[in-house]
Amino acid sequence: MSEHTEPTTQAPTVEADLPTIVELCKKRGIIFPSSEIYGGFRSQWDYGPLGTELKENVKRHWWRTMVQLREDVVGLDAAILMHPRVWEASGHLENFADPLVECVECHKRWRADHLMEDAGQTTLEGITCPGCSGELTDPKNFNLMFKTFSGPVEDEGNAVWMRPETAQAMFVDFLTIQRTNRLKVPFGIAQLGKSFRNEITPGNFVFRTREFEQMEMEFFVEPGSDEDWHQFWIDERLRWYTELGIRRENLRIREHDEDELSHYAKRTVDVEYYFPDSSLGWAELEGIANRTDFDLKAHEAVSGQDLRYYDQVADERYHPYVIEPAAGATRATLAFLYDAYRVEEAPDADGTLQSRTVLKLDPRLSPYKVAVLPLSKKDTLTPLAKEVYDLCKVRWMTEYDETQSIGRRYRRQDEIGTPFCVTVDFDSLEDRAVTIRDRDSMRQDRVAIDRLVGYLAERLPVC
């Protein structure tokens, strides 16, 4: 553990391992290999109906916390293909590279830094190919940006890069957004969306992929107030994860050592999650950096545009400092899945203990909030069950499911994290009431259909 890592008071308590999560995701169609009928495609993954909802909920909740509930942050949705000089100014063309070595025997490429880390060394001396023990070449830098061409002619003049992060648009559009929205420093610009990195070693399911989604915010502050704002955002971001259900002992804050800091950063802190038994262990969910005025000055130098902020009260122009909480939406989705996974002993209808798998997701993240389950498929129940479904679906993502036994349907809903199941039975035809089952306590309440929406609204947080 680095001396800058906070001491943990309690051991991590993650109950799932990676194969279990991958299997659950595949079984329920949450996340599965991309282009599977062609054998999958290079660690790319598709999000099925439930995975799409889950990931959208993660992003929605980030947006709500970072933009909707804050008076000092606004949103942006910028183009993925930006002017190529953006990447010259940002340093990505020059610095965004991993050192690679190649085996002279089997020609496999390896990350030099990973090989040294695994061998517990700071040099490559004596290290051979982990695949075939062949000799390795000297390291060469490999740029992680995906290159393509804008327009029909594939020459260098038309070369463009798929954005490797969402952040740069916030610097490039900084003054336009500040002026058109009459914003005063301190303020932030937030963006979420796809980013692309030609990672040498993608893997660990959706932890590291070449196409992924980020949630980033650039918060512009007066120089001198940057250190306090940095701490403010570290605390806020940690709270975001714990308020959405990640157990505190499974998160930690790690300070970057001096030699690890990016070229633009004055201080960086990572929020790490404990991914058990994969090759990851404690690994980054989000980086929170004090980027100083590096980016605005760099874009000013390359674009030739004055990017200073005009402070009307002090009648002066300056380059604000920037605090950046940069999170991965896809990586966070994986952490929420891990943390919600539980296997419990629970009594079945006759009171015998059975094991049940339950995703104890915060209801704001659950793909479905409600499942409407007619006790039987008989036509007599369908009209009333559909009436109940119609009442719920206009307010919450609701699933209607009438196949299989009720016990199996409850188990399925537990496994996908649905907080409430509403059962319509034959008594419902007489008393116009339904049974509502709570996912976590498994308590069942009989509630009049007239009161159903109110009952659920009291228990389902706004999202």
Ligand code: ATP
């Ligand atoms: P890492 O050290 O894991 O490569 P990074 O420090 O390069 O990550 P940042 O540039 O700080 O990552 O990006 C911010 C966030 O974006 C990361 O904390 C992570 O959650 C997410 N992220 C970055 N690269 C990937 C990837 N290849 N796949 C999935 N998520 C990613």
